[in-house]
Amino acid sequence: MPPRKSKKGKQPATPSSGRVEKSQKSKTQKKTKLSDIAQEVQAAGESIKGGLTKFKTSPSSQSVSSAENRDKALDLDTSYVGKVKIPKKAPKPPRHRRWKHKGKESLENPAELPDDWTDSEPDLSDDDYDAQIARCQERIKDNIMVSRFEARLEALEVDKAEKEFWVDSEPYGLSWPVIQRLNSLKQMEQDLTKNDQYKQLETVRAIMRAYRYKYLQWNHGLVTYWVKDRQLCQPRPFREPKPGPEPLAVKMSLPPDSVNMHYKKFTLRLPSPDGGTQITSTLNMMEDSGASIATLYEDDVKNMMYPRPHYVPVEMVIGRSIVTTSNGQINQPLIKVEICLPHEGEVLIPWTPIQVLLMQGRLSSKTADRLLGPVLRRMAYTATAPDNRDRIFIANNRKDLLDLLPEADISKAYVPEIPVDYAQEPGHPVFY
Structure with missing residues (x-):
C-alpha cells in the first residue's frame, strides 16, 4: 500500500514503527526510502498497464x-x-417548513403535532453525515419529538465514525x-x-x-x-446488445401459487460465441420484483454443458458481486447465460443475455429458489390489478397489456395474510 499523507501534507510514521518519531532521519535514509517507494509505485503501474500490449494481439480480446x-x-x-454523458441528478426539493415548540417538555404526542410536520429531510443527502447531524441537533432544539431525533443523532454519529474509519484505513x-x-x-x-x-x-x-x-x-x-x-x-x-426485430404480439397472466409466490418456467442456455451447438434447459424461476439479479446453481450450469463437467469452468466466471439479501450480504461469482420465455408456441421474451449469480451446489428443499431477477421488468410490459387474485399480467406490447387488465373494485381489495405456525405448547404447533 502506498504511504498515507496527512491532511497537512506531512508524512506519518510507518505502521511498523508504532509511534511518531521526533528525531530527524538522515538524508541518505530519506533518499533510500523515497527510492524504494518510487520503485514500488513504478512496478505496480507497469504490472497494471503491461497487459494491454499483449492482450490486443491475443484471441481473448474478443471476449x-x-x-x-x-x-x-x-x-x-x-x-x-x-x-x-452522465445523467444529472434531480435537484433536491426545498426543506419542509420548520416548527418549534416553546413548552418546557418535548412535544412527543403525535396527536398534538402540526398537520404538515414531518421528520423527513428531503433537502439533505442520506450520506451527508455532517449536514444530517447538524439538522438533528437543530431538531432537538426545536423541542419536537426529541427522543426520535436523539436516537437518530446517535445512529448518525456511529455511521459517520464508520465512514471516517474507512477513509483513514x-x-x-x-x-x-x-x-x-x-x-x-x-x-x-x-x-x-x-x-x-x-x-x-x-x-x-x-x-x-x-x-x-x-x-x-x-x-x-x-x-x-x-x-x-x-x-x-x-x-x-459496459456495452449492451442492440435491440432485435419487433417480436410477435404475445400476452399471458401469471397466477400465484398456494403461498402467493410467482414461478414460471424459462428456457436457458450458455452463450456460444463460435455458433456451436447449445444445450437448452427449462428451469422454474421465481419472479421476485425486488430482485436486481438472477440466480442459478452450479448444477444448473453444468447441465447445460457437454460433456458435463465436474466443476463450472473458471473461464466462465466474469467477476464477483456483493448483493444484499434478507439474510444479509452474500458474495458470489458472476457468469453470463441467455434466457427466453416461450408461451403457447410463441416467444414472449426472445433470447436475451443476462448476468446471474452462481450459487454453490444444486437446488433442493434446503436451498433458496432460483431468482429471475429483472428480466420481466426490463424485457416486457408487466402489471397487476387489485382484484384479490394476485396475478402478474405480461405482454410484449402496451395495447395487449391493457387488454389483459381486468376491471376491479378497489374498495374490496385487501392484503392477504400467509399461514403462520408458532409453538403454543412444546410439541403442539398451532397453524392458522
Whole structure:
C-alpha cells in the first residue's frame, strides 16, 4: 500500500514503527526510502498497464467486444472518461417548513403535532453525515419529538465514525466512491482467502492496488476488464446488445401459487460465441420484483454443458458481486447465460443475455429458489390489478397489456395474510 499523507501534507510514521518519531532521519535514509517507494509505485503501474500490449494481439480480446465489433480492431487504449454523458441528478426539493415548540417538555404526542410536520429531510443527502447531524441537533432544539431525533443523532454519529474509519484505513486523497469500492473489494478478498475456487483473489488484489495507487478511478457508467493481475483496457462503457426485430404480439397472466409466490418456467442456455451447438434447459424461476439479479446453481450450469463437467469452468466466471439479501450480504461469482420465455408456441421474451449469480451446489428443499431477477421488468410490459387474485399480467406490447387488465373494485381489495405456525405448547404447533 502506498504511504498515507496527512491532511497537512506531512508524512506519518510507518505502521511498523508504532509511534511518531521526533528525531530527524538522515538524508541518505530519506533518499533510500523515497527510492524504494518510487520503485514500488513504478512496478505496480507497469504490472497494471503491461497487459494491454499483449492482450490486443491475443484471441481473448474478443471476449470484451460486442458481436458487431468482433472483426474490428478494439480501441483498448482509448479512455472514455469525460466522453460519456452522465445523467444529472434531480435537484433536491426545498426543506419542509420548520416548527418549534416553546413548552418546557418535548412535544412527543403525535396527536398534538402540526398537520404538515414531518421528520423527513428531503433537502439533505442520506450520506451527508455532517449536514444530517447538524439538522438533528437543530431538531432537538426545536423541542419536537426529541427522543426520535436523539436516537437518530446517535445512529448518525456511529455511521459517520464508520465512514471516517474507512477513509483513514486507505491512502490519503482517495475519493469516497473509490473508498466504498475498496471496502467491497476487501470483503471479497476476505471471502476468497477462504475459498478461491474460481481463481479470483489475484485479480481482486490487483484492482485494489490500482485504486490505491490512483491508476484506477471510479467513473460512473464505465468499466475496465481484467484477467488475473492485468488491466486489459482503459475505462469504457459496459456495452449492451442492440435491440432485435419487433417480436410477435404475445400476452399471458401469471397466477400465484398456494403461498402467493410467482414461478414460471424459462428456457436457458450458455452463450456460444463460435455458433456451436447449445444445450437448452427449462428451469422454474421465481419472479421476485425486488430482485436486481438472477440466480442459478452450479448444477444448473453444468447441465447445460457437454460433456458435463465436474466443476463450472473458471473461464466462465466474469467477476464477483456483493448483493444484499434478507439474510444479509452474500458474495458470489458472476457468469453470463441467455434466457427466453416461450408461451403457447410463441416467444414472449426472445433470447436475451443476462448476468446471474452462481450459487454453490444444486437446488433442493434446503436451498433458496432460483431468482429471475429483472428480466420481466426490463424485457416486457408487466402489471397487476387489485382484484384479490394476485396475478402478474405480461405482454410484449402496451395495447395487449391493457387488454389483459381486468376491471376491479378497489374498495374490496385487501392484503392477504400467509399461514403462520408458532409453538403454543412444546410439541403442539398451532397453524392458522
